[in-house]
Amino acid sequence: MRRAIDVRDLRYAYPDGTVALHDVTLQVEPGECVGLLGPNGSGKSTLIRHLNGILPERLTEVGGGVAVMGETITRDNIGQIRRQLGLMFQDADDQLFCATVREDVAFGPQQLGLTPGEVADRVQRALEEVGLVELGHRPPHHLSTGEKRRACLAGVLACEPSILVLDEPTSGLDPRGRRELIALLRQVRATKLIATHDLELVVELCPRSVVLDAGRVVADGPTHQILDDEALMLAHGLERPHILQHRHPH
Amino acid sequence: MTELIPTVYPVDRPVYRWPAGLKLAGALVMIVGTALAPFAWRAWFVGVAAVLVLLVVAGRLPFRSLLLRLLALSPFVAGVALSAALNPRGSADWRVLALRSGLCLATVLVLAQTTPFSAMLAMLRRVGIPALLVTTLALMHRYLFVLGDESERMRRARASRTFSGDRRLVWWTAATVVGQLFVRAFERAERVYDAMCARGWR
Numbered sequence: 055m056r057r058a059i060d061v062r063d064l065r066y067a068y069p070d071g072t073v074a075l076h077d078v079t080l081q082v083e084p085g086e087c088v089g090l091l092g093p094n095g096s097g098k099s100t101l102i103r104h105l106n107g108i109l110p111e112r113l114t115e116v117g118g119g120v121a122v123m124g125e126t127i128t129r130d131n132i133g134q135i136r137r138q139l140g141l142m143f144q145d146a147d148d149q150l151f152c153a154t155v156r157e158d159v160a161f162g163p164q165q166l167g168l169t170p171g172e173v174a175d176r177v178q179r180a181l182e183e184v185g186l187v188e189l190g191h192r193p194p195h196h197l198s199t200g201e202k203r204r205a206c207l208a209g210v211l212a213c214e215p216s217i218l219v220l221d222e223p224t225s226g227l228d229p230r231g232r233r234e235l236i237a238l239l240r241q242v243r244a245t246k247l248i249a250t251h252d253l254e255l256v257v258e259l260c261p262r263s264v265v266l267d268a269g270r271v272v273a274d275g276p277t278h279q280i281l282d283d284e285a286l287m288l289a290h291g292l293e294r295p296h297i298l299q300h301r302h303p304h
Numbered sequence: 305m306t307e308l309i310p311t312v313y314p315v316d317r318p319v320y321r322w323p324a325g326l327k328l329a330g331a332l333v334m335i336v337g338t339a340l341a342p343f344a345w346r347a348w349f350v351g352v353a354a355v356l357v358l359l360v361v362a363g364r365l366p367f368r369s370l371l372l373r374l375l376a377l378s379p380f381v382a383g384v385a386l387s388a389a390l391n392p393r394g395s396a397d398w399r400v401l402a403l404r405s406g407l408c409l410a411t412v413l414v415l416a417q418t419t420p421f422s423a424m425l426a427m428l429r430r431v432g433i434p435a436l437l438v439t440t441l442a443l444m445h446r447y448l449f450v451l452g453d454e455s456e457r458m459r460r461a462r463a464s465r466t467f468s469g470d471r472r473l474v475w476w477t478a479a480t481v482v483g484q485l486f487v488r489a490f491e492r493a494e495r496v497y498d499a500m501c502a503r504g505w506r
Binding site for chain 2: 140153
């Protein structure tokens with residue numbers, strides 16, 4: 055079976071020479087939901103940017119060490135890859151660049167070359183899915199942080215990707231916004247890779263977790279096993295989540 | 305700062321509901337007419353001014369913000385008038401020029417106050433303005449607010465840690481803030497472009 059995401063020995067250094075990724079290897083099977091954990095600056099965002107070819111800056115015909123749905127990313131198939139792998143960015147203001155929410159959600163489908171009718175259908179469905187139909191006419195500037203995040207998700211879902219990659223989806227959200235987003239993500243039927251510090255979200259959504267630190271994969275396995283390993287978590291700038299401590303009282 | 309950028313809230317007055325195309329065409333006629341009409345056609349100028357006043361009153365437009373914007377943009381009017389006044393072979397009376405440009409500016413401000421920017425962009429797209437230009441305008445409008453907020457946050461952060469009234473220091477920090485804002489805007493532009501690419505933009 056083709057792997058949804060297949061990263062092999064990926065190495066990346068920023069133009070100033072800082073090495074961000076050291077031979078990272080990561081496989082995600084179709085239908086999986088994987089948590090990507092790691093402290094600030096561990097390379098999570100850099101890795102995510104490789105998954106749809108935003109990095110490396112100079113993509114060659116040969117391609118790097120990243121394959122999506124069995125296809126190695128190259129300069130020629132980048133459009134095809136981006137149709138299949140939707141990326142949600144950390145800062146909602148980076149992603150919501152259109153004048154209204156509805157226009158923003160329509161952006162992806164329009165790029166896919168759909169007819170105006172199909173675009174409208176997809177926009178309506180995506181807005182319904184995230185519960186923002188009422189706010190479709192609003193400029194993104196007038197949304198709350200939680201609404202902005204849901205609008206971003208609608209924009210990605212409207213492209214109907216088979217893989218969803220999210221960068222810190224719950225950062226900056228209040229408890230209600232966070233709950234709403236987690237409930238939404240649970241409903242989305244796609245392969246998911248979620249980079250986050252929100253360990254309780256990982257416990258709820260991701261059966262498997264990968265820990266990245268200083269650009270290296272330092273752990274990969276069942277979420278409960280990894281998060282329960284206090285020594286591992288502390289060694290890599292994380293902590294054993296509260297929710298697990300309650301499940302296994304000492 | 306953001307008060308200077310018109311934001312259209314859906315208000316239940318007819319002037320907000322008129323089709324954007326109609327308003328855009330009306331404004332264009334008023335502006336071109338005001339720029340070209342001979343000054344002897346007093347009725348035209350009085351008429352344009354009356355229409356504007358009527359729209360402001362009937363539409364219950366925020367008079368204060370409109371005036372503030374007019375003042376903020378008045379250097380352009382003053383510049384035009386000054387260049388006419390200082391031109392020794394000046395064929396145009398500077399007062400007439402100030403009146404013409406002032407009225408045009410007020411027309412644009414009333415249009416911007418009553419028509420959502422997105423509706424205006426859609427109209428521009430429909431009449432065949434190049435897509436790249438419309439997209440650039442749309443992005444500029446969208447990120448003016450984000451940058452406005454960002455500069456406001458930086459201003460507040462600076463104010464809360466400014467303890468001395470040393471004029472030189474104030475200027476120095478103000479310059480730093482402007483520089484920082486430029487760098488942040490540049491970095492954001494790159495991230496926005498990445499986000500556009502991620503959803504299929506070429």
